[in-house]
Amino acid sequence: MALTDDVTSCLIDNNKLFKDIIYTAQYTATSANHLGYNDSSKHNSSSNSSNSSNSKPLPPCFDLKDAYRTQAFATTTVPHDIENPSVKRIQRRLVDKFLLTMRSFISSLLSLPILALLVSVAIYKTTVLHLQSSGDQRHHSMDEKKEALDELLSQDETYYIRRWGYACDTHQVLTPDGYILKMHRIYKKGPPEPSQGAKDTKKKPPVLLGHGLFQCSGAFVLNEEKSLAFMLVDAGYDVWVGNNRSIAGFGHISLSHKDHEYWNWGLKELGVYDFCSMVDHVKVHSQVDKVAYIGHSQGNAQAFVALSLCPEIADSLSCFIALAPAVYAGELVKNFPLSLLIGLNDWFYTLLFGNGCFLPIMSVAQQIIGPKIFCFMAYSMFSYLFNWWDHHWLRRRKAKYFQFTPRPVSVRLISDWISGWGRQGVLLYVQSPPPPPPPQQQQDGYRATSMTTTTVSSMPLPLSAVGSKRKLPLVVFYGTADYLVDGQKFVEKVQTCNPFPMLDLVHVERLEGYEHMDTIWGHDNHITTYPIILDQLSKVSYP
Template sequence: MHIPSYKIIKEDDLLLQSSLHSCINTTSVSTTITDKQQDEQCHVRIESSSSILSGHFHAPQCRCSYTTLPLWKRYLIDFRMDMISFCLTYPIVAFFTLIALLNTARMRLINSHQQQHLDHLSLDEEITQDEMYYAERWGYGCQQHQVITRDGYILKMYRFYPQGQKYRKPVFLGHGLFQCSGAFVLNEKKSLVFALVDQGYDIWTGNNRAIGGLDHISLSPKDPCYWNWGLKELALQDFPAMLDHIRTTTGQERVAYIGHSQGNALVFIALSLQPELASKMSCFIALAPAVISGTLYFQFTPRPASTRLLSDWLEGWGKQGVCLYMTDRGNQIQESYDKIPLALIYGGEDYLVDGASFVRSFEGYDHHGLDINTRQLATSNQYQYNFSFPSLDLVHVERIPGYEHMDTIWAHDNHITTYPVIFNILNSARWQSNDVE
């Protein structure tokens, strides 16, 4: 016998169905309701009694249309939404606007203080390539000299000395690739040149061929033969010519040499090919020595260079990772030379040259700059670089954390980092053949 469904509906379900009775009636007569009433009603879908019995009853769903609302209600809703949006965005915009205004005010205040400082200094400095100007500006004497190489190039040198004082021990400073001797006078009163003069030294700065002038005894710079030179000519022609000029002019037997970057490379080449040149030097201080290449290839300022010179660097560093023209220990002639002290100073963040690897090429420095985990690998490859410098004795290595390639001559704190090391090496150098080390 079929039992009517209403007889088995639970009491709770009956109460629920009773609560929805009004919505059901509304649904049955929805076609007769006016448009205004339709805007306010809800269309309800009621499941069959079997759905209620099975427990799958779905609550009523209301669908109200915004477009059917009266115009004044729509204006009211839009106004409320605009107010909510304004209240949310205005504080954010106001905050960032205030930050921008405060930052602008801060920058104007800083600029005002800087301008007052500059006005107080009454700066009248000129921008010039004349190194004599900077010497005179800071109260030093300066002379310009010309040196002729064996192949006819006329080089420009500068001599710095304290006003009204006698000359003392000579020190020769050599610049890097795409640089000139002016690189050593750019730190104003704290420049390396002036710091050395204050220590009582007779300071000479040199310029390689085509730097500071294009003069030659017979060739014109328009002649391709004028540019037929490379790194080897700088090492075996320019460097010895300037070194001999200093010795002849000063009457001193030995000259201390301080180089930067390529200014070191050409001297290492010279001392590798002609170790006897060390007899004319009291010591060699290499700042950021450009012998083994790092991961960065070029940093430069616009100074002339020959195609052969650039080719030498690309052939050496680009293909081999080392500077060209230096002999190794396997080809070293067994001769005895008087050794001069060598100091290497490089920056911990210098990615143009690999100072640490160059230091490790010297005997006794196999583990320089290496941690415990990499020392075993270094030991198995400790003779990867076997440069031959029979007249050099590495006596000091200085690695300066945070320094990049130019920082060894341009950093604002050089008077704390590099200068004391330089002064100590110069004080212990051999200035005469009979000096005791």
């Protein structure tokens, strides 16, 4: 990859610094392993004990600040292409190789028939549902007839960025534990448009977009010219879309994705390492002190994890917009087949799925099966499992969506979701808030809120202490038909016994009839969601 002029000019001077960063990342992961930090401290007795006992230890937030935050800025002075071509698989004894191979074989032997059965049932139920609703009137029928005939089906999000008149730079970010993340910075093609005034000459602050579980940054550029990322670019913001580890490549400075050690990560690493690394990277490249963050589903969950474990990250954020906040579980966790997965014995869960990539057959199928056939299979499976459908989508876009969904994740990550969100009803690593005060105390200590919403009446918010540090504005969007997560419960918890004291809930948007994916893929987002996002971003004050 060709180096930009600014990178080339400082590469020689910063060669030693780059080596220090690599050493720091290796030291952080290795020393933590030797020191015996245990990542199972946040798990209760119902957590996946087999995974926790074998999980890669994670250093505490103190180590993160000392070993990473003080040096993270230096990654901006090294080449974007920092993958290590010399990475080799871990050398093992013949007996160990045999045991690992047998475990993988047994997991595949057990999981593949179950997956095939679930896909068959999902296809049947999805087909019946569509036949029953075939006579329904779709309010967006005119948009359905609009065909993007010159748009290809691709698994490269940069293609769609270019196709709709934008350009992007690809960045690679090194995490403290050695993973290499891929980010895209999106901007308009060609020379800047002539400004109409002095205020228009300065570009607006940066906005970072975070994707959900099994997804990638492509989720924000697939709605053609009405995509969320493009809307923000058109509004003048410095737009970045990020990818978690393993999502846009298996880059690591010392581990191969063919070894199970590579996959030894979960929600904590996504929050404390990936999220914080991307925020710091954007700050440096955009030359700002704060970044606005918009996260969908797991994209906001990992930010909540970071705020819970490392609350100092709030100082790096100017605004936090949570689309379909994935903190409290919806009613869907009580229904089959999710209830069956959540109720699995810990030992059997590990036997069934192994300790590496979660159901890697999904990524293989995505590569070898035709896009439209795979779209039908994947949509049937995900809608059956998670109860999100295409009622608010343009169906012609579905084949694009499932070229970017699913993406590889770790077995341990799914175990973390099961341990907290599935079994306890609340996101793992989020501190349990104290009980709400008695009614009389609420009346004395609370005031009317400035929060606005188009569908819900104003509700009381806690009164901030006089002279206290300015809190991070939080904006929440959730759908009334989202049964995967409970947005209403999250809003009520934040208003009464806030588990995130550094957040100030300033706006809640309750979207009637919206399901889990509709806040980013809905055909009418440019009416229901985007104007409110822009309005809230415009109210953010920067130092």
